[in-house]
Amino acid sequence: MSNRWAYFRMTASSPQQSALQYKLESTIMLSGCRPFPLSAAEMADYDGHYEYWEAGVAWELRDTSPKHERPIARLAELIGDIAKMRGTPMAMFGTADLQERGIGGTRIRAAQADELIYLDYRYDVPDVFVVGDLPLPDVVFEVDLTTDIRDRKLDVYGAWGVPELWVEVPDADLPSKRKRGGLTIHLLEDGRFRERDESAAFPTLTAAEIHAALNEPSTSVATVETVRRVGDIMGRRTGTGPEDDPFLGVERRLSRRDERISMLEGLLETRGIDVTPRFHAEVHRIAALPRDALLRAALESTSLDDFLGRLPP
Numbered sequence: 001m002s003n004r005w006a007y008f009r010m011t012a013s014s015p016q017q018s019a020l021q022y023k024l025e026s027t028i029m030l031s032g033c034r035p036f037p038l039s040a041a042e043m044a045d046y047d048g049h050y051e052y053w054e055a056g057v058a059w060e061l062r063d064t065s066p067k068h069e070r071p072i073a074r075l076a077e078l079i080g081d082i083a084k085m086r087g088t089p090m091a092m093f094g095t096a097d098l099q100e101r102g103i104g105g106t107r108i109r110a111a112q113a114d115e116l117i118y119l120d121y122r123y124d125v126p127d128v129f130v131v132g133d134l135p136l137p138d139v140v141f142e143v144d145l146t147t148d149i150r151d152r153k154l155d156v157y158g159a160w161g162v163p164e165l166w167v168e169v170p171d172a173d174l175p176s177k178r179k180r181g182g183l184t185i186h187l188l189e190d191g192r193f194r195e196r197d198e199s200a201a202f203p204t205l206t207a208a209e210i211h212a213a214l215n216e217p218s219t220s221v222a223t224v225e226t227v228r229r230v231g232d233i234m235g236r237r238t239g240t241g242p243e244d245d246p247f248l249g250v251e252r253r254l255s256r257r258d259e260r261i262s263m264l265e266g267l268l269e270t271r272g273i274d275v276t277p278r279f280h281a282e283v284h285r286i287a288a289l290p291r292d293a294l295l296r297a298a299l300e301s302t303s304l305d306d307f308l309g310r311l312p313p
Contacts, residue, residue, distance in 0.1 A: 028054075028151065028152055029151065030051060030052060030059045030147065030148075030151045030152055031146075031147055031148040031151050032061060032062055032063065032145075032146035032147035032148070033051050033052075033059040033060060033061060033062055033147060034059065034060060034062050035057050035058065035059050036057075036058055036059075036060065037056060037057060037058075038050075038053060038056065038057070038058040039056050040056065040106065040107045043058075043107055043110065046058075048060075049061070049095060049112060050110075050112055051111070051112060051147065051153070052109075052110070052111050052112075052152055052153055052156075053107075053109065053110040053111070054108075054109045054110075061146065061147065062146065063146045065145065065146075067145060067170055067172035068143050068145045068146075068170075070170065070172070070214075071143050071168050071170050071214040071215070072094065072114050072115060072141075072143060074213060074214040074215070074216075075092075075115060075141060075168075075214055076092060076094075076115075077219065078210070078213045078214070078223070078227070079092060079117060081219075081227045081231070082202065082205075082227050082230050082231045082234070083231070083245075084231070084242065084245045085227055085228055085230070085231020085232060085234075085235065085241070085242055085245075086231045086234040086235040086238065086240060086241070086245075087235050087238070087240030087241045087242055087243065087244030087245050088120070088235075088238060088240050088244065088245075090117065090118060090119055090120070090121075091117075091118040091121035092115050092116065092117050092118075093115065093116040093118075093125075093129070093137075094114065094115050095112055095113075095114065096112065096113055096115075096116045096129055097110055097111075097112055097127075097128045097129060098110065098111050098112075098113060098116070098128075098129050098131060098140075098160070099128050099129070099130050099131065100130075100131045100156075100160065101130055101131075101132075109156055111153050111156060111157070113137075113140045113141065113142060114141050114142050114143050115140070115141035116129065116137035116139075116140060116141075117137055117138055117139040117140075117141060117201070118135075118137050118138055119138045119201060119234075131160045131161075136160065136161055136162050136163065137162065138163065138164060138201040139163075139164045139165070139166055139199070139201050139202075140157055140162050140164070140165050140166070141165075141166045141168070142165065142166070142167050142168070143167075143168050143169075143170065144167050144168065144169050144179060145169065145170055145172070148179070149165075149167050154167075154186070154193060157193075158188060158191070158192060158193050161188065162188060163187070163188050163200070163201070164185065164186065164187055164188070164199065164200055164201050165185075165186040165188075165193065166183060166184070166185055166186075166199075166207075166210065167183065167184045167186065168183045168210075168211065168214055169181050169182055169183070170214070170215060171215045172215075181211070181215070182207070182211055183207045183208075183210045183211035183214070184207060185197070185198065185199055185207045185210075187200055202230050202234070203230065203233045203234065204229060204230060204233060205226065205230045209222075209223070209226045213226065257283070257287040260286075260287055260291070260294070261283050261286065261287060264286065264294060264298055265279070267295075267298045267299075268298055268301075268304070268307065271298070271299075271301075273301065273302075273303060273304055273307065274304060275304065276304055278304065278308070279304060279308075282308060285311070286311065289311060289312060293311065293312055294311070296310075297310035297311055
């Protein structure tokens with residue numbers, strides 16, 4: 001039993017406390033979670049983790065485990081790699097608060113998602129994501145290792161209008177695990193979540209591919225191919241690609257430079273021209289020159305000095 005919950009039960013003596021205690025005992029039940037009292041006013045300063053909050057009651061995980069966190073870390077790698085292939089960044093916010101508020105900012109409901117995924121985020125980062133103040137995330141990601149999102153959060157996300165929800169049940173074993181491993185994609189259609197095999201936000205990306213990527217010890221060849229396929233499709237829609245990513249763009253340019261230098265070395269050596277350190281001292285200038293000019297100089301030169309002398313300044 002939670003220490004906070006035990007303390008509350010022992011000290012609930014006033015009519016107001018008794019009423020709140022009754023509310024705690026009679027409220028909805030969230031599998032794998034335990035309730036504790038947390039007023040709307042206290043929510044403003046609360047920086048702990050919770051799964052769901054409503055009507056003065058917060059619910060926290062009963063069992064915590066690194067096995068819950070690993071799929072979240074793997075998801076960040078997967079989305080980051082797809083973003084690089086697309087050529088434009090995506091934003092992810094972990095353990096982020098989504099809150100529904102009423103008139104005057106009164107808190108009505110709140111949920112902490114494991115990850116909020118935005119394909120294109122161009123706003124200041126708030127302390128709390130208030131429904132209606134900013135666009136909803138393109139995807140909400142939840143890990144259901146010992147919990148069951150169907151108890152409450154699934155309906156709340158649907159009521160808020162979250163367009164897509166990924167629910168991951170890791171393959172990892174845990175005594176309190178409730179369901180078989182797998183990932184479920186829920187798409188909001190006509191105001192209701194429906195299970196689908198493929199993501200709408202990430203075209204052609206399947207639930208099976210996501211689950212495999214989140215549970216493999218390191219990125220597999222199959223996941224690399226998935227990332228390339230999905231990133232390419234998304235990039236063609238935005239008119240961008242790997243060259244537009246700061247890291248991949250540099251890596252690809254360096255790779256092309258190395259390939260060009262290697263090709264020239266082979267061509268010169270084939271023609272009996274020794275490649276000396278002087279050649280390597282000029283690689284940056286050589287790599288920047290047009291390919292046709294380099295080939296012409298290599299084919300017409302009789303020595304390394306002759307080759308370098310034929311290159312445009």
